[in-house]
Amino acid sequence: MSADIDFSQYENTGIPNGKLGTWLFLASEIMLFGALFTSYIVLRMSAASWPSGADVLNIPLATLNTFILISSSVTIVMAHQKVLDRDKKGFKLMMWLTLFLSFAFLVVKGFEYGAKFSHGISPATSIFYGIYFVMTGLHGLHVVGGIFFNAGLIWWCDHETMNGWEDPLFEGRVEYGGLYWHFVDLVWIFLFPALYLL
């Protein structure tokens, strides 16, 4: 594979196919989480009473998780910048930091869930906890999915038989992984006030 690859075969629409595909996927994700946010609004509007997040949830832990997720968004966008700068070491450092922060988010979330379960609280406890566990659970699954993709990118960059770091398309792959990860961050930006603060 030479570096002067003809990009036009990957850009039928004037933008890279991978980027268009990623955005179409994210569009479907907007509809998925949008339906859940709508359910949340309708359930809350029709509920006889709705608990204040401050009374039933751990706001300091959720605030910590917000900081963690925002930081991981920065590290992955920096990883993409490092690919553009052709700095492989910097790229790997930023990706490992992203993975570390992703696991930290899950660990904090695990403490939150654990505290709820040990108090006998489950999705069946109330409508509030039902929507709380469904929305944070689905978001948590998205974090797990992102960890797999981002770990795959670290593995891929060293995989010479698959062209890895030298592949001209590798930069795009990192950007699309980042797009997905920022979307996971976006969902949390709305989940945090909706469930914990308002």
Add this chain to the structure above:
Amino acid sequence: MSEKHTDHTALYLKVFSALMVLTILTVGASRIHFPGHLGMVVGVLIACLKAGLVASVFMHLKWEKPLIYGVLGLTLFFAVFLFGLPIIDFAWIDSHTPTDVAAQGPHHAPASDSSGHH
């Protein structure tokens, strides 16, 4: 291709600090007792501001091509339309339910019908 190679590191770090400050602001604002629904409006506005920063800078929408805007515009149209319908419907039912029926609750009438007391 050349515009992709500009170094955005400084901008990314600026957005990072803005997101941190906005997070502290939204937690702080949630502790203040605003009149009516103002607290909710403030919370949603800060969330939208944070989302806008992430989408425009981190997701590169600021420098994106019109086709992507088209895809997202269409998604936004259907999201607002489809998700707005049930929300408006519930709001309308809420404000048009006579108070005596609301107090009695919708399940009272069928319950006395089917219990079949002698």
